Amino acid sequence: MAGPDRRSSDEDEKPGGIVYVTDIVSSAGSVLLVGMLLFAISGVWPPLVAIESPSMDPHIKEGDLVFVMDEDRFSGPADHHGVVTAANGDSYRKFQHPGDVIVYKPDGNGRQTPIIHRAMLWVEADENWYDRANENYIGSANNCEQLTSCPADHAGFITKGDNNGRYDQVGTTPISDPVKPGWVVGTAELRVPLLGQVRLQWNRAGATAPATNETGPTATNGTELTVTNETGTAAVNTTVAG
Numbered sequence: 001m002a003g004p005d006r007r008s009s010d011e012d013e014k015p016g017g018i019v020y021v022t023d024i025v026s027s028a029g030s031v032l033l034v035g036m037l038l039f040a041i042s043g044v045w046p047p048l049v050a051i052e053s054p055s056m057d058p059h060i061k062e063g064d065l066v067f068v069m070d071e072d073r074f075s076g077p078a079d080h081h082g083v084v085t086a087a088n089g090d091s092y093r094k095f096q097h098p099g100d101v102i103v104y105k106p107d108g109n110g111r112q113t114p115i116i117h118r119a120m121l122w123v124e125a126d127e128n129w130y131d132r133a134n135e136n137y138i139g140s141a142n143n144c145e146q147l148t149s150c151p152a153d154h155a156g157f158i159t160k161g162d163n164n165g166r167y168d169q170v171g172t173t174p175i176s177d178p179v180k181p182g183w184v185v186g187t188a189e190l191r192v193p194l195l196g197q198v199r200l201q202w203n204r205a206g207a208t209a210p211a212t213n214e215t216g217p218t219a220t221n222g223t224e225l226t227v228t229n230e231t232g233t234a235a236v237n238t239t240v241a242g
Contacts, residue, residue, distance in 0.1 A: 048068070049068055052113070067188070083187065086098045094189075100188075102159065102186070103115070104117075106176035119157045125153070125155045128150060129150055139170050139171060152178050156183075
């Protein structure tokens with residue numbers, strides 16, 4: 001009596017495996033295609049950022065996904081280097097307030113988590129900007145000498161989170177010096193509520209379960225969600241803080 005036709009059984013299993021691999025390749029390809037399309041529009045890579053702090057509440061919330069564009073991408077109203085400051089933005093509003101919201105590297109340090117805050121005013125090098133500052137955002141300073149970054153060491157933007165009580169450049173441990181144009185990654189243009197939660201959960205999972213390789217554990221800083229291919233990795237988005 002002949003045994004079961006195992007060749008037929010094996011052949012029945014093959015299409016499922018082929019479809020599974022195809023789905024993975026198609027999904028990765030779709031993500032990369034969307035990313036490249038957004039990059040072509042924004043001029044910034046990665047073009048999407050997940051918000052990991054409430055410093056821009058209520059207009060940009062923790063867990064939101066924000067589309068970022070190169071500040072010089074399209075011509076329009078601007079004070080300095082493609083950015084409109086709140087001081088001169090009465091007729092230009094982004095996220096319900098005057099002025100552009102920018103993503104920048106604090107003190108130009110690319111290893112730190114980027115900051116997403118509003119550009120409040122532009123100061124020149126050596127400028128005493130105390131009199132132009134909003135007294136509600138300078139803490140207990142009564143003059144330029146008592147105000148951090150005053151006079152300004154260099155030209156740049158004074159910034160602030162909408163939900164924060166003082167400028168980023170104020171205090172004993174300021175978030176950043178006045179933001180030089182070269183530190184600006186881009187301007188925030190559009191938010192998608194809560195969609196960034198997926199990215200943040202990925203970060204937290206990576207922080208609690210580091211990857212391992214043949215040489216031992218590999219730490220992950222959670223700054224990029226990646227799709228791996230034969231040539232390396234392609235970043236999809238990054239997280240920013242306040």
